[in-house]
Structures are given as C-alpha cells and as structure tokens.
Amino acid sequence: MPQHVSVYQLLGMTFLVLVTVAWGIGLAVMLRRGRAEAAMRRAQSLSGLPDQRQVGPEREAVELTPVEQDEFAVLVRRLSDH
Known part of the structure; x- marks a missing residue:
C-alpha cells in the first residue's frame, strides 16, 4: 500500500468500485x-x-401508344424546365 494513501481512502475507493460494479x-x-x-x-x-x-403485389405495366408517348415526353420537358 502506498505511503500517502490512508486506509480510509483505500476502503472508500474499494467501496465505490464495488458499488459501481453492482450497479452495472x-x-x-x-x-x-x-x-x-x-x-x-x-x-x-x-x-x-x-x-x-x-x-408484395405484382408489378403492373401499361403500354402507351406513340401519341401518348409523345405527350408524356412533352409533359416531362415542361416539368424539368421549372
């Protein structure tokens, strides 16, 4: 035991360590x-x-006519300009 540590300090530290372990x-x-x-x-x-x-549910797909594809392309261009 080091010279500069009293018995009470050693007992106090031991008690605190034991309480901390028990708490954990x-x-x-x-x-x-x-x-x-x-x-x-x-x-x-x-x-x-x-x-x-x-x-999940099966994916659904709809075929677009060429006119609908052109209209969709126009719509996409309009929305991307904003």
Whole structure:
C-alpha cells in the first residue's frame, strides 16, 4: 500500500468500485429482463393476427401508344424546365 494513501481512502475507493460494479450488473439484468418481457408481450398480443404476406403485389405495366408517348415526353420537358 502506498505511503500517502490512508486506509480510509483505500476502503472508500474499494467501496465505490464495488458499488459501481453492482450497479452495472443490476442495470444489465434489468435491461435484459425488460427486453425479454417486452418480446413476450409483443408475441402474445399479435398471436390473434393472421400471418402476413411476405411478397408484395405484382408489378403492373401499361403500354402507351406513340401519341401518348409523345405527350408524356412533352409533359416531362415542361416539368424539368421549372
């Protein structure tokens, strides 16, 4: 033990380190428990819903006539000028 450190300072520092470690462990346990409980609540509350589709609707396409393509090109040019 260094000469310039008293026994009370050493005990105080040891106590603070132990309290900090205990606080960190307690915080980790509370967060883990809260996360697990939230996941269980979420799973229970959504159990009555039907399974969701994983794929979206099919893409739709419309063929334009040559006149419609020309009008669309004019519209695009007008909008890009502004």
